[in-house]
Amino acid sequence: DTGVSQDPRHKITKRGQNVTFRCDPISEHNRLYWYRQTLGQGPEFLTYFQNEAQLEKSRLLSDRFSAERPKGSFSTLEIQRTEQGDSAMYLCASSLGLTENTEAFFGQGTRLTVV
C-alpha cells in the first residue's frame, strides 16, 4: 500500500502523559501536513513541512505540541502533558506541494482519547 500511513490508529492515555504519533507520507510527496478534527467539525490545520522544514504552525498548536520531520520522510507529532481537550482525531496528509496541484491525501488518522 503506497498511501499515507498513521500509527497508532487509536490511543488512550491518562491526563498529563505524553503521547507521540507517527505519519509516513506517500513516498514522492515533499509536503506533509498535520490536522486535528473534533466531532462535528472539519479538519483544522496544525502544521506542515516542506521536506524537513517546518514552514507554518497554527495558533492551535500550543507549546505542548511539537512536530518533527527529521529526514524529510516520516513525521512525528508529540503532545506533552496531555489534557482532556486534546482528545480528537489527528490526521496526517501529504501532497506534491505544487501550486498547480494542491491535492492532499490523508491517512486513516490517530484517534486520541485523554481520560
Add this chain to the structure above:
Amino acid sequence: GQQLNQSPQSMFIQEGEDVSMNCTSSSIFNTWLWYKQDPGEGPVLLIALYKAGELTSNGRLTAQFGITRKDSFLNISASIPSDVGIYFCAGPNSGNTPLVFGKGTRLSVIA
C-alpha cells in the same frame, strides 16, 4: 482566515435519489477539492477543481467550480447506501498554502 460554509449541514435521502450540496466562501478560491469521510477514517479525495466554471465528474459524482470562484457544488446521482458519510469541501487560502475545510455535509441514505 478564510472560512468555507457548507450547506446543508445534513440531509436524509431515499436510495436512488440525486443529491446536491454546496460550499461558499467570502473570498476567492483558486482551487476547490471535495472529500468524503467515513466514520473513524480519514477524508478521501473525490474531485479536484482548478478552473472557474470547470465541471468534473467521477462516476456518479459531479462537481462544479463556480464562475465567481467563491462557490462550488457537488452532485451525487442515483444515491446508494455506501454514499453515506460526511462530505467536505476544501481549498488553499491562497496559492499553495495548506487546505482549509468546511464543516461538512452529513449524508444519510435510507434504503
